[in-house]
Amino acid sequence: MPDQNERLLRCFSSVFPTLTEEEIENATAESIGIWDSLSTVTLAAVVQEEFDLEIDPEVLPSLNSYQAFREYLITR
Amino acid sequence: MKLIKALKIVQSPPPGGLRRLRILLACGFTPLHLQTFLQANLRVLMPNVLPEIKAGVFGDLIGNIEKFKSSEADFLIVALEWSDLDPRLGIRRLGGWRPQQLSDIAICAESAAKRIRSALEIVSRDTTTILSMPTLPLPPAFATRLIQSSPQELQLHRIAGQLCESLSASPGIRILNSQAMAEISSPASRYDINSDLLSGFPYSLSHASATGELLARMIENRTPLKGLITDLDDTIWSGILGEDGVEGISWNLDRHSQMHGVYQQFISSLAATGVLIGVASKNNVSLVQEAFERKDLLLSQEDVFPFEVHWSSKIESVGRILRAWNISADSIVFIDDSPAEVAEVQTAFPEMICRVFPKSDSAAILALLRDLRDLFGKPVITEEDMLRLRSIRTAGAWRSESGAPQTPSDEFLRSAEARIFFECGYRSDNRAFELVNKTNQFNLNGRRYSESDWRRLISDPSEVLLTVTYEDKFGALGKIAVLLGKRRGDEVHLQTWVMSCRAFSRRIEHQCLRFLFVELGVNRIIFEFAPTARNGPFQDFLKSVAGPSLEAPVSLTKDTFSENAPELFHRIEVNVNA
Numbered sequence: 166m167p168d169q170n171e172r173l174l175r176c177f178s179s180v181f182p183t184l185t186e187e188e189i190e191n192a193t194a195e196s197i198g199i200w201d202s203l204s205t206v207t208l209a210a211v212v213q214e215e216f217d218l219e220i221d222p223e224v225l226p227s228l229n230s231y232q233a234f235r236e237y238l239i240t241r
Numbered sequence: 242m243k244l245i246k247a248l249k250i251v252q253s254p255p256p257g258g259l260r261r262l263r264i265l266l267a268c269g270f271t272p273l274h275l276q277t278f279l280q281a282n283l284r285v286l287m288p289n290v291l292p293e294i295k296a297g298v299f300g301d302l303i304g305n306i307e308k309f310k311s312s313e314a315d316f317l318i319v320a321l322e323w324s325d326l327d328p329r330l331g332i333r334r335l336g337g338w339r340p341q342q343l344s345d346i347a348i349c350a351e352s353a354a355k356r357i358r359s360a361l362e363i364v365s366r367d368t369t370t371i372l373s374m375p376t377l378p379l380p381p382a383f384a385t386r387l388i389q390s391s392p393q394e395l396q397l398h399r400i401a402g403q404l405c406e407s408l409s410a411s412p413g414i415r416i417l418n419s420q421a422m423a424e425i426s427s428p429a430s431r432y433d434i435n436s437d438l439l440s441g442f443p444y445s446l447s448h449a450s451a452t453g454e455l456l457a458r459m460i461e462n463r464t465p466l467k468g469l470i471t472d473l474d475d476t477i478w479s480g481i482l483g484e485d486g487v488e489g490i491s492w493n494l495d496r497h498s499q500m501h502g503v504y505q506q507f508i509s510s511l512a513a514t515g516v517l518i519g520v521a522s523k524n525n526v527s528l529v530q531e532a533f534e535r536k537d538l539l540l541s542q543e544d545v546f547p548f549e550v551h552w553s554s555k556i557e558s559v560g561r562i563l564r565a566w567n568i569s570a571d572s573i574v575f576i577d578d579s580p581a582e583v584a585e586v587q588t589a590f591p592e593m594i595c596r597v598f599p600k601s602d603s604a605a606i607l608a609l610l611r612d613l614r615d616l617f618g619k620p621v622i623t624e625e626d627m628l629r630l631r632s633i634r635t636a637g638a639w640r641s642e643s644g645a646p647q648t649p650s651d652e653f654l655r656s657a658e659a660r661i662f663f664e665c666g667y668r669s670d671n672r673a674f675e676l677v678n679k680t681n682q683f684n685l686n687g688r689r690y691s692e693s694d695w696r697r698l699i700s701d702p703s704e705v706l707l708t709v710t711y712e713d714k715f716g717a718l719g720k721i722a723v724l725l726g727k728r729r730g731d732e733v734h735l736q737t738w739v740m741s742c743r744a745f746s747r748r749i750e751h752q753c754l755r756f757l758f759v760e761l762g763v764n765r766i767i768f769e770f771a772p773t774a775r776n777g778p779f780q781d782f783l784k785s786v787a788g789p790s791l792e793a794p795v796s797l798t799k800d801t802f803s804e805n806a807p808e809l810f811h812r813i814e815v816n817v818n819a
Contacts (some may be wrong), residue, residue, distance in 0.1 A: 175245065176245060179244075179245045179248040179249055179252075180248065182252045202440075203273070203440075206436075206439065206440040207248075207273070207274070210244055210274060210436070210446055211244050211245050211248070213446075214243055214244050214245065214446055215245060219435075222435050222439050225439065
């Protein structure tokens, strides 16, 4: 799991380069002003590429925080 | 490139002082990751510029092109897809695919293509435009099985093909080669329907990456190489001339040596587009002459200059060819079937591209030819390209008659029957742009221009653009010099002046200055001079007419020029394009 967390952090950091590791771990779409619909799409694309998986478009709206992405990856 | 890497590159802070490269990316879909990949690839390919990419209004590709103004960007990139020709060819619109509707789609596509063509023809006059034709598959809208082309599909492909073909003739438009795209992005994996439905971005990540890479390479527009030096035995032909004899060497299917014929055919096509071809072969000179008289040889003796055929080292031959061409080693490719000879030449000329001719591997030969095409390919073939070899031969004849490297005497110059043609204000001249951007030795300041900057500059009516063409009794050198400056009262401020090194020692440069003083009626020329690592010949010339100090601003009065200029013997003709 630590490796998975690290990779997910890297994904988030590529989309939100100004956030610290701690800020990323607590990030939600609501708490971060720069997290817009475009960021969600880009995040999903980066995560899909990094973890070689396909995120169901219907699940995407619920992936609205770092923790949500993390839990999604654990269930996969 | 992976998206995460592209994002990192785009976000990394650029070094200061970079020249901005402004690009408008026009596409009917949201540009999203394509913009990221394009920017990342440009940052990697062109580390000396800072790309700034703007996207047009989402969903209105044609409107974006029609509203485009040349002051907005240095490049316009158009990523066309079928849905730009008619939205019903995309998945995001539900306009119907019944047969009557398909006929209407074709009519609308035809009219959209016409609008795109006329808009791009206007834009590309001032702004270099890169066009990517539809890369995504057509939707399953047609009545035939997928393996069978329907008339409507063929009609749509004809419309796209005609649009592409008609635009390809415009000098300001570069069209992305669909074959090059297919090689790095398989058509079956280009479309991402989920992404299209979700965000309006239809490209899979791999296709966005491939498209971004190719578009960036189209913008980079690498300067083509100028000359190729080739071996003969087991290269131009199969066999060893000295052992097999003139009739024993071959390049045909019967003798399993067809690829040598393909290589000859390829070299001949390069020569026809102005690439210099030289031969460096350890061989018997009379046998080589005899071999080149064979009627079935696809490479003419006329296409090759010079022939270095003897038993001395290849390094010596290559050095002599470079001197005859007066071209630096970094513009040359050397080809030989012997890995040892290739290694030897590579060591002596590290900046030269040296390749082994893989004589027994047809696929490798084909791959080599593809590489060479990429290295020598040029956006357009100019008249000067066709003249280059003749011009080099002429320069060679001049050198041997004039007693070079000594300065030619007045008597010799008078007898040369030289004619200089000055053309003033021919602003669509592509050769002028090419000369300015590739000339090093006789160059006022080493300044280079992007195509858009150059077009913008010369479209300013206050700029004086002068091009110079030369010929004498030894032959024509073609268009060899370009001057660009601004007239201010009785002064000319010269900001660009280049002259091909082939034209040295003919006093053409003096005649250029005389032209400015006499024909423009000015009393002083101000030179925007800057020393560069390679413009020594220009510095020497400037000192000879303006005095030893080259501190800015360097200026020259008409009286000083008259005192310092040598006697000139050229016949002058002037053409002015108002």
